[in-house]
Amino acid sequence: MDGTNFREELERMHAASFGWALWCCDHRREEAEEVLQSTYLKVLDGAATFDGRSSLRTWLFGVIRRTAAERQRRQWIRRQLFDRWLVSESCALPVPAPGPEAMACESEIRRNLLRAVAGLSTRQRQVLHLVFYQELTIEEASRAMNISLGTARTHFDRGKRRLREILVEQEALHVQR
Amino acid sequence: MSNDDRTNDDRDLREYFAAVRREEEAHVPPISILSLTAREHGRRRLSGKLAAGATCLATLIVAAVWLLPGSRVAHEGSNRGREQAAASITSWKPATDFLLDTPGRELLEVVPEIGEWHGVVNAPGTGRSHRPFKKQILP
Numbered sequence: 001m002d003g004t005n006f007r008e009e010l011e012r013m014h015a016a017s018f019g020w021a022l023w024c025c026d027h028r029r030e031e032a033e034e035v036l037q038s039t040y041l042k043v044l045d046g047a048a049t050f051d052g053r054s055s056l057r058t059w060l061f062g063v064i065r066r067t068a069a070e071r072q073r074r075q076w077i078r079r080q081l082f083d084r085w086l087v088s089e090s091c092a093l094p095v096p097a098p099g100p101e102a103m104a105c106e107s108e109i110r111r112n113l114l115r116a117v118a119g120l121s122t123r124q125r126q127v128l129h130l131v132f133y134q135e136l137t138i139e140e141a142s143r144a145m146n147i148s149l150g151t152a153r154t155h156f157d158r159g160k161r162r163l164r165e166i167l168v169e170q171e172a173l174h175v176q177r
Numbered sequence: 178m179s180n181d182d183r184t185n186d187d188r189d190l191r192e193y194f195a196a197v198r199r200e201e202e203a204h205v206p207p208i209s210i211l212s213l214t215a216r217e218h219g220r221r222r223l224s225g226k227l228a229a230g231a232t233c234l235a236t237l238i239v240a241a242v243w244l245l246p247g248s249r250v251a252h253e254g255s256n257r258g259r260e261q262a263a264a265s266i267t268s269w270k271p272a273t274d275f276l277l278d279t280p281g282r283e284l285l286e287v288v289p290e291i292g293e294w295h296g297v298v299n300a301p302g303t304g305r306s307h308r309p310f311k312k313q314i315l316p
Contacts, residue, residue, distance in 0.1 A: 010208070011208050014205065014208040015202045015205045018201075018205045018206070019198060019201050019202065019205075022201060033206055107196070107200055109193060109196045109197065109200075110196070110197045110200050110201075113193050113194070113197050114197075128190070128194075129194070132187070132190055132191050132193075132194035132195075133194040133195075133197065133198050160187065160190065163190065164190070167193075
């Protein structure tokens with residue numbers, strides 16, 4: 001695949017890639033933008049090379065997932081090292097609450113789903129996203145997540161079950177109110 | 178069981194996720210901004226690497242200039258210092274040394290020879306002078 005085609009493919013998959021980056025970063029938009037930016041940089045600079053063993057989409061999602069994980073690891077280490085002496089950034093500057101505009105834009109469905117998936121493990125969340133949101137097969141999801149197909153299936157089934165339970169609980173609470 | 182069979186009964190969840198996807202896709206940042214900033218970021222990273230490399234090189238050069246001849250100077254300096262310290266130790270006299278300057282102290286400093294006595298017999302401060310006593314050697 002030459003450079004021009006590669007860029008076109010990246011552009012075509014941009015929305016899906018951003019959606020995946022957003023979920024890999026627990027819906028922190030700025031972080032997702034940085035992760036996607038770093039991913040594009042890796043891809044365009046040739047630091048990450050596509051070997052054609054899987055589909056381009058699966059491979060790109062794998063790069064995004066690894067980049068997000070690396071970033072989170074670095075942040076964790078930084079927090080562990082510096083929080084002992086310095087006031088942590090998170091304490092000094094609390095995460096700003098979404099503004100009224102953002103709150104208005106966010107639908108109830110999205111709010112409910114995000115609250116529900118917060119109760120799942122990272123892998124369960126990721127496999128459900130890849131299958132339901134990105135419409136990949138479980139096999140493709142397992143490749144993007146770099147886990148075996150069996151493990152992906154287990155996370156998928158357990159995640160689905162748990163997600164349904166949480167959604168039912170949320171609905172019950174909503175009816176009570 | 179195929180993947181499609183598995184997910185046929187997941188229509189509710191699929192719809193949930195599809196609604197969220199539609200919402201999120203409406204707020205996707207344009208790729209041009211991201212790739213542009215990615216290139217700038219790359220350039221910044223490259224210049225950062227160059228700056229870090231230059232700093233390392235400069236530090237190495239400074240270390241080489243200071244440490245290599247410096248170590249010789251330091252070595253010479255330490256030798257000179259050691260000699261000075263030794264000299265000061267041998268020439269040092271305690272402040273209370275005069276207290277030991279007692280009468281007849283010279284006797285302790287001279288080793289007498291058998292058969293001849295050159296020692297001073299009069300103690301300082303007594304006022305009496307004695308002729309040096311020559312001992313006769315018996316045949």
